[in-house]
Amino acid sequence: MKRFFKNILIVSSCISVLVSCSDFLDVNDDPTRLKTASISQTLVAAETSLAFNMGADIFIYSSIFSQQAAGQGVTAAQTREYDKYILSNSDVNGTWSNFYSVCLADLNYLKQNSQGNPQHAGIANVLQAFAFGILTDVWGNVPYKDALEGVSNVQPAFDDSKEIYDSLFVLIDEGIAKMKQTNAIKIGAEDLIYGGDMTKWEKFANTLKLRLALHYAKVDGGNLLKSVINAGGPFMESNNDNFQMAFENVTNRQNPIHQFELQRADYYAPSDFIIKFMQGKTDPRLTMYFTPFPYSATTPASPYTAYRGTIPGDATSVPYSRIHTYLRGSVTADNGTRAGNGGLNSTSLTYTGAAPIRMLTYAEYNFIVAEAMLVYGASAPVNKDNRTTKEDFFAAGIEASLANAGITGGAASTYVSAQTSTALSLQKIIEEKYVANFGVGVEPWNDWKRTGFPLLSVSPAAAAAGNNTIPRSLVYPLSEQQANLNNVPQRASMVVKGVFWDN
Numbered sequence: 001m002k003r004f005f006k007n008i009l010i011v012s013s014c015i016s017v018l019v020s021c022s023d024f025l026d027v028n029d030d031p032t033r034l035k036t037a038s039i040s041q042t043l044v045a046a047e048t049s050l051a052f053n054m055g056a057d058i059f060i061y062s063s064i065f066s067q068q069a070a071g072q073g074v075t076a077a078q079t080r081e082y083d084k085y086i087l088s089n090s091d092v093n094g095t096w097s098n099f100y101s102v103c104l105a106d107l108n109y110l111k112q113n114s115q116g117n118p119q120h121a122g123i124a125n126v127l128q129a130f131a132f133g134i135l136t137d138v139w140g141n142v143p144y145k146d147a148l149e150g151v152s153n154v155q156p157a158f159d160d161s162k163e164i165y166d167s168l169f170v171l172i173d174e175g176i177a178k179m180k181q182t183n184a185i186k187i188g189a190e191d192l193i194y195g196g197d198m199t200k201w202e203k204f205a206n207t208l209k210l211r212l213a214l215h216y217a218k219v220d221g222g223n224l225l226k227s228v229i230n231a232g233g234p235f236m237e238s239n240n241d242n243f244q245m246a247f248e249n250v251t252n253r254q255n256p257i258h259q260f261e262l263q264r265a266d267y268y269a270p271s272d273f274i275i276k277f278m279q280g281k282t283d284p285r286l287t288m289y290f291t292p293f294p295y296s297a298t299t300p301a302s303p304y305t306a307y308r309g310t311i312p313g314d315a316t317s318v319p320y321s322r323i324h325t326y327l328r329g330s331v332t333a334d335n336g337t338r339a340g341n342g343g344l345n346s347t348s349l350t351y352t353g354a355a356p357i358r359m360l361t362y363a364e365y366n367f368i369v370a371e372a373m374l375v376y377g378a379s380a381p382v383n384k385d386n387r388t389t390k391e392d393f394f395a396a397g398i399e400a401s402l403a404n405a406g407i408t409g410g411a412a413s414t415y416v417s418a419q420t421s422t423a424l425s426l427q428k429i430i431e432e433k434y435v436a437n438f439g440v441g442v443e444p445w446n447d448w449k450r451t452g453f454p455l456l457s458v459s460p461a462a463a464a465a466g467n468n469t470i471p472r473s474l475v476y477p478l479s480e481q482q483a484n485l486n487n488v489p490q491r492a493s494m495v496v497k498g499v500f501w502d503n
Contacts, residue, residue: 254353294342
């Protein structure tokens with residue numbers, strides 16, 4: 001897939017990259033461009049690149065495969081092919097290079113140039129662990145040990161996914177230790193995620209270990225997961241600790257999901273599966289996640305039924321609800337135009353584009369703990385709210401997600417009461433986590449691979465194309481197959497399991 005979005009705030013030059021910047025950006029070398037960057041500039045660039053990547057192509061693929069979205073509106077749209085589980089090796093070139101040659105390269109540069117500023121290096125460690133975890137989850141074996149050696153090694157080996165995972169826990173622990181040291185430069189606004197708050201960074205780092213250990217749990221019976229919990233954190237304590245990055249209502253600084261909507265109108269729509277799933281529970285988050293159908297600027301008379309998702313393979317003439325404020329920011333204008341049967345067209349509403357890209361949230365933390373306690377017999381972690389049971393954490397996850405979506409008061413209380421009125425099960429946990437993680441790249445797909453929940457069926461478009469199995473990994477990029485053929489693993493198709501924990 002061609003890169004859909006314009007880069008913002010990228011200051012990295014061709015330092016410690018896997019592929020050349022000229023190949024990636026397809027521009028001539030600019031003699032006026034900085035050849036080095038300050039660590040403050042590099043931190044801005046690295047965080048922006050990571051958040052942008054997590055709301056870009058990899059988000060599109062994983063949200064369609066996990067049926068939170070579908071690609072219905074334009075006949076020739078690449079997203080319609082993803083509904084069929086058709087993804088070419090050239091489609092993923094951009095995702096691969098954006099992670100390796102921009103985000104991870106910036107983080108590597110940050111670590112190499114952080115003398116006297118261990119907190120910068122600590123942040124870089126943890127962000128590298130997050131990024132490599134994502135790459136391993138979607139591809140399996142990927143370059144790790146030799147990945148960032150630049151021109152000295154342009155054909156890095158692909159490391160075993162389990163060995164990478166084992167290294168990530170060490171990388172995070174080293175990062176936490178560095179965050180606790182004294183920095184020469186005070187980190188402030190250039191840290192676009194936590195504003196230099198090392199306590200929040202430590203909470204995120206420990207919560208990231210929980211996520212990775214949960215993936216690992218089927219392999220080791222939950223031993224590592226319980227060990228991370230028993231170590232005591234600190235873990236995330238509220239929505240204020242969410243690992244997310246805010247975007248701005250400024251051209252080219254709006255969040256990438258919104259930019260996709262602007263630049264590829266009608267390529268991406270809410271799926272019939274998630275809308276019907278939420279309607280079945282009278283879920284009030286529908287009002288923030290999607291536009292009503294037929295559209296009304298006020299709450300529709302039947303708020304939980306007035307929504308329509310798209311079924312992969314639908315004709316382009318079929319109207320549907322659209323992605324709304326939770327992922328696009330607040331509405332600033334309505335030009336009054338309507339599509340068929342009272343639906344919206346792609347330009348009907350104007351959004352700020354300032355919604356954050358959410359990458360790991362406090363809601364997810366609570367669902368991780370609930371699963372750890374239910375399935376693996378983990379003890380409750382130390383927490384400020386004195387929760388002691390798996391049911392407590394399950395309810396807290398729902399409450400946090402509702403609050404994140406702006407749902408409070410009676411609507412929130414009614415929904416939580418309904419979901420906690422029956423015995424807790426793994427299916428209930430994962431299904432609520434699936435809705436709470438709407439907009440979070442990759443993790444809903446990971447949860448389905450781990451647990452089989454939610455109960456997804458092969459999309460009608462895929463079945464019609466003869467593809468009868470939901471993908472479990474991405475194809476390796478053409479660029480890597482051309483430049484590093486002897487090291488790229490052979491994989492017959494995307495239905496082949498890639499990462500070690502998908503067993």
